[in-house]
Amino acid sequence: MRTRNAVIMVGSALALLLSQAVFAEEGFFSWLGSFSREKEIAPVTDATYNKECGSCHFPFQPGLLPEASWRKLLDAKALSDHFGDNAELDDQTRQKILDVLVADSADKSYRKRSRKIMKSLGEGDAPLRITEIPYIKAKHSEIPENLVKGNPKVKGLSFCNKCHQKAADGVYDDDTVRIPGKS
Numbered sequence: 001m002r003t004r005n006a007v008i009m010v011g012s013a014l015a016l017l018l019s020q021a022v023f024a025e026e027g028f029f030s031w032l033g034s035f036s037r038e039k040e041i042a043p044v045t046d047a048t049y050n051k052e053c054g055s056c057h058f059p060f061q062p063g064l065l066p067e068a069s070w071r072k073l074l075d076a077k078a079l080s081d082h083f084g085d086n087a088e089l090d091d092q093t094r095q096k097i098l099d100v101l102v103a104d105s106a107d108k109s110y111r112k113r114s115r116k117i118m119k120s121l122g123e124g125d126a127p128l129r130i131t132e133i134p135y136i137k138a139k140h141s142e143i144p145e146n147l148v149k150g151n152p153k154v155k156g157l158s159f160c161n162k163c164h165q166k167a168a169d170g171v172y173d174d175d176t177v178r179i180p181g182k183s
Contacts, residue, residue, distance in 0.1 A: 039112045041170035046100045052093060056085065058161045060130060061170050062104035063114035068126035070101035113172065131157045143179075153180035 041063040044050055053059045062070065072078060074094060079087045089097070106114040120135035127133055140148075140157055148154050154162045161167040166176045 038110075040172060041111060041113050042104050042109065043168065043170040044100075046097075048093060049097050049100050052089060052097060056087065058159065058167065060160070062101045063106050063109040063111055063170070064117065064130050064136075065101075065105060065133075066107040066118060066121065066126060067102050067105040068107075068124070069128060070098065070105055072126055073128060074098040074101065129158065130160075147179050147182055151179070151181050 041061040044059050044061050050059050065073075073082075074097060076088070076091070076094060079089060079094065102108075106117045109115070117133055117135045120133060120138070121127070130136055136157075149156055160172070163177050163179050164172050165178055166172075
């Protein structure tokens with residue numbers, strides 16, 4: 001009798017979950033999806049980071065590099081010669097940006113692409129350039145150099161948003177790639 005009652009209760013609960021009311025917008029499957037590992041990189045929403053870093057280059061999402069890389073890049077001394085430019089920040093701004101980057105860094109992210117980035121790195125690797133990550137290199141390995149470095153509309157792989165049309169949203173899938181100047 002107990003088993004029968006348990007089966008009836010589970011069946012009733014399942015029927016309720018699958019009812020039309022559950023399929024409504026913001027329903028069960030939306031809620032369930034919040035627990036899944038999303039494929040793409042979390043977009044950057046911090047205004048300070050977008051303003052300070054985005055004023056010189058594409059504001060790369062934290063999930064593209066591990067924490068150790070962001071710590072090296074945001075070191076006060078390193079910012080004085082940031083790939084040939086002086087990108088010094090006051091200590092308060094630098095710490096705020098570092099906190100944003102570390103909180104969602106690739107090694108802390110549950111997102112699939114960040115996990116793939118981390119899996120491609122060796123133990124303790126902390127690359128300073130996203131283009132040095134084995135996963136990123138492999139994803140771009142079949143693109144002829146003349147379409148990237150030889151293309152004045154792209155210039156190099158570090159200009160993600162030139163080809164990845166939804167890079168600002170953290171979307172780097174093949175479906176959103178449009179290489180400027182490619183016929």
